Amino acid sequence: MQRHRNLQDGNHYRCTEGHGHLSPQHFGFSQDRISRSLFCALSFRYDKGKGKENMKHRILILEDDPDMREALEYALSDFDCLFCSSLAQGFKEWTRGWDLIILDLSLPDGNGLELLQVVRLESDVPVLVFSGRKEESVILDAYAQKGDDYITKPVRLPVLKAKISRMLDRTEIRRFEGYSLEVSKNALSGLCPVQLTRTETAVLEPLFGSGYHAVSAERIIRSVWTRTGHDMSLKTLSVRLSGLRKKLKPAGLAVLGSRVHGYWLQRTEDEDASG
Numbered sequence: 524m525q526r527h528r529n530l531q532d533g534n535h536y537r538c539t540e541g542h543g544h545l546s547p548q549h550f551g552f553s554q555d556r557i558s559r560s561l562f563c564a565l566s567f568r569y570d571k572g573k574g575k576e577n578m579k580h581r582i583l584i585l586e587d588d589p590d591m592r593e594a595l596e597y598a599l600s601d602f603d604c605l606f607c608s609s610l611a612q613g614f615k616e617w618t619r620g621w622d623l624i625i626l627d628l629s630l631p632d633g634n635g636l637e638l639l640q641v642v643r644l645e646s647d648v649p650v651l652v653f654s655g656r657k658e659e660s661v662i663l664d665a666y667a668q669k670g671d672d673y674i675t676k677p678v679r680l681p682v683l684k685a686k687i688s689r690m691l692d693r694t695e696i697r698r699f700e701g702y703s704l705e706v707s708k709n710a711l712s713g714l715c716p717v718q719l720t721r722t723e724t725a726v727l728e729p730l731f732g733s734g735y736h737a738v739s740a741e742r743i744i745r746s747v748w749t750r751t752g753h754d755m756s757l758k759t760l761s762v763r764l765s766g767l768r769k770k771l772k773p774a775g776l777a778v779l780g781s782r783v784h785g786y787w788l789q790r791t792e793d794e795d796a797s798g
Contacts, residue, residue, distance in 0.1 A: 579603040580622040580691050585613045585638070586653070587630055591676070595625075598680035599687070613638045618736035620729035620746070621648055622691055626670075628654040628661070636668050643669045645734025647698045649690045653678070697731035700790050702776060704731045706750075714775040723767050725750035726760075730778065730788050737785025757782060 580602050586592050587608040596604065605621075607613045610633040617624060617638060624642065626635035639650055652665040655676040665673050671690060674683060697704040702713035709724045711717040719727070725747040729738045740757055747755045755763070764786070768778050772791070780786035 581605075581620070582623045582625060582687070583607065583613070583616055583619075583621040584625045585610070585630060585635055586625070586627045588627075594680065598684055601684075602687070610635065610638060614641070617642055618733050620732045620738050620742050622732075623687060624648055624650045625687075626650060626652050626654075628652065628656050628665075636665060636670075639665070639668045639670055645736070646732060648732050651687065651690060653683075697728060699731045699734065699788055702731075702774075704728065711771075711774065711776075715773060717770060717774050719770075721751050722747055722753070722755075722763060723770070726763060726767060727778075730786060733787065735787055735789070737780055737787050739785050740782050743786065 582599065582602045582604045584592075584595060584599075584604055585607045586595065592606050592608075596606070605616060607616055608631070610630045613626075613630075613635075624638075626639060628635045635652065635654070639652070642648065642650060649671045650669075652670045652673045653676065654661070654665075654673070656662075657675050662673050672686060674686060695706045697706065702711060704711055704724065704727055706724055706728060709719045709721055711719060711727070726743055728750070729742050729746045740760055743760060744755050744757075747753060747760075761782070764778055771777065775791050777789050777791045778786055779789050
């Protein structure tokens with residue numbers, strides 16, 4: 524049983540774990556009349572009454588060994604995991620606002636450190652290298668590429684889980700282009716300090732985790748629910764973003780994008796930002 528999120532499967536979208544396969548017809552829409560982002564938001568709201576399933580940390584795992592994947596899936600059942608069996612899959616998935624990335628080095632189509640190099644150009648998401656390679660030079664190279672930790676196989680799964688929990692506890696500060704988002708303090712520092720509400724912090728957190736890559740409206744809505752426990756519609760998200768853009772303008776930071784194409788961050792060079 525694998526927990527894949529935001530993947531199209533015929534006429535169904537697996538947007539949240541727990542509700543199984545839901546189609547647009549569950550909500551009275553035909554397949555050709557409903558957008559992916561709207562359906563994901565609807566299905567997320569439909570599922571949120573089933574407990575804390577949607578509040579799990581999201582982990583991207585690159586691991587091609589079937590036995591190891593099965594063991595990890597069992598050991599990490601407290602987390603929302605997406606497994607990729609190739610480097611190519613990892614490159615496609617890493618920008619979706621993960622809380623942690625676990626990388627195997629020896630993948631069928633390349634070395635996991637290739638992905639780490641790309642991730643570090645745009646994000647400070649924690650990365651745990653998980654490999655059977657035990658040579659000192661390999662381990663040092665992983666740290667040189669700014670991997671946060673390195674653990675060798677075979678590993679005792681409780682130890683791995685403890686390391687993961689520890690790494691997730693240290694991710695309360697997110698960074699982007701000289702800006703720091705202090706999640707626990709609801710504060711943004713950079714060109715000038717900005718005090719945020721809990722909801723504004725929850726909106727910004729996945730954007731900080733994805734660099735210049737677009738983040739879906741559904742992912743932002745999930746972040747708001749995880750951080751605040753409050754539901755948010757697409758219309759309310761648009762209103763919140765409008766207010767947040769005004770608040771961030773003096774700090775020289777902008778939220779760009781739309782419901783259709785997703786949202787991302789960009790530094791601005793206007794006079795307000797420099798003054």
